[in-house]
Amino acid sequence: MSREIIATDKAPQAIGTYSQAVKVGNTVYLSGQSALVPETMEVIEGGIEAEIHQVFKNLTAVCEAAGGSLQQIAKLNIFLTDLSNFTTVNSIMAQYFEQPYPARAALGVKELPKGVGVEMxxxxxxx
Structure with a gap:
């Protein structure tokens, strides 16, 4: 199967040895997106709610660059540095997804790059 690299300037540029997404066959693998603002590559200000919204905006941009939408995500992984934000993630996620919701995992992690509180x-x- 052929591999296609997906890239867009509407999401943060990779800050390591990875691509924003890779399409293999009919599947698009989305790399982790954090709360970086694409234009500045700085963490969005405003706390965890702003960070979660920025992550969904970044994932949306990469999905659109691959020719689809966020709604087509089949599996979503969420990494939180503070699991007490789990309810906030659920509330905000409902603004971006309609039923049927994707399969999902939510994990507590010690830290994330650039000191963000969430990555997906x-x-x-x-x-």
Whole structure:
């Protein structure tokens, strides 16, 4: 199967040895997105709610660059430095997804790059 690298300037540029997303066949593998603002590559200000919204905006941009939408995510992984923000993630996620919701994992981690409180990656079907 062929591999296609997905890249957009509407999401933060990779800060390591990875691509924003890779399409293999009909599946798009989305790299972790954090609360970086694409234009500045700085963490958005405003606390965890602003960070979560920025992550969903970044994931949306990468999904659109791959020719699809956020709604096509089949599996979403959420990494939180403070699991007490789990309810906040659920509330905000409901603003970006409609039922049926994707499969999901939410994990507590010690820290994330650039000191953000949340990062998400996922797998998306290409329709």
């Amino acid at each position: 990656d996922g797998v998306r079907e290409q329709v």
